Amino acid sequence: MPAITPPPPLAALRPPIVQRRIPFGSARRSETAAYARRHYGLDTWRLRHPRVIVEHLTLNDSLQATFDAFAPDVPDPELREKPGVCSHFAVGADGRIWQFVPLGTMCRHTVGLNWTAIGIEHVGRTERQVLGDRRQLRASLALTRWLRCTFGIRVRDVIGHAESLSSPYHRERVARLVRQTHSDWRTPYMRTYRARLAALGGCPVLSPSSGRP
Numbered sequence: 001m002p003a004i005t006p007p008p009p010l011a012a013l014r015p016p017i018v019q020r021r022i023p024f025g026s027a028r029r030s031e032t033a034a035y036a037r038r039h040y041g042l043d044t045w046r047l048r049h050p051r052v053i054v055e056h057l058t059l060n061d062s063l064q065a066t067f068d069a070f071a072p073d074v075p076d077p078e079l080r081e082k083p084g085v086c087s088h089f090a091v092g093a094d095g096r097i098w099q100f101v102p103l104g105t106m107c108r109h110t111v112g113l114n115w116t117a118i119g120i121e122h123v124g125r126t127e128r129q130v131l132g133d134r135r136q137l138r139a140s141l142a143l144t145r146w147l148r149c150t151f152g153i154r155v156r157d158v159i160g161h162a163e164s165l166s167s168p169y170h171r172e173r174v175a176r177l178v179r180q181t182h183s184d185w186r187t188p189y190m191r192t193y194r195a196r197l198a199a200l201g202g203c204p205v206l207s208p209s210s211g212r213p
Helices: 026-040 063-070 127-131 134-151 161-166 187-199
Strands: 052-057 089-091 097-099 117-122 158-160
Touching: 052 134, 052 161, 063 089, 063 097, 089 134, 117 134, 127 134, 127 187, 134 187, 158 161, 158 187, 161 187
Parallel strands: 052 117, 052 158, 089 117
Antiparallel strands: 089 097
């Protein structure tokens, strides 16, 4: 029988990531905790044990424009609520990855899932654009694989924003938002994305002493 190649160590899966942190001081943390109380019945601004990764489109043309959209702590134009919206990462068309907030911080990017989801933005305006950009897609898949392996997230729980209502982890206490979602990263495109992600292979087995970011 041919030898089975073991998956690489977890640290080897981590792609290059540029730290471009948005302001997230005590006021924004307090607003996030208040948001979590209203929407999820949780009294915390921390993201603990994430179970979902949500893929998004920026609907703009640059990493800097994405940073500029997330940096101000102002009510969002759609739901008019604080804290300001954000995602944890953005992947540029050139394959660069920017991280905006620590992984232990809750971000407002997907109604019903912010309490347990990591958000990844993709600079672009259509799913087809991202899937057709070799550098961007390669970086996105590498980032998503590293994150899902780090936190033990299943491939099926890597979803597009448009699939948020079908997630078994979706919960929302505000009645008018129970069915709220977005139209980016629709299921046909996410099927392709998840197939590409699964094709990268499995995750390394972590020892009990393995650290996580």
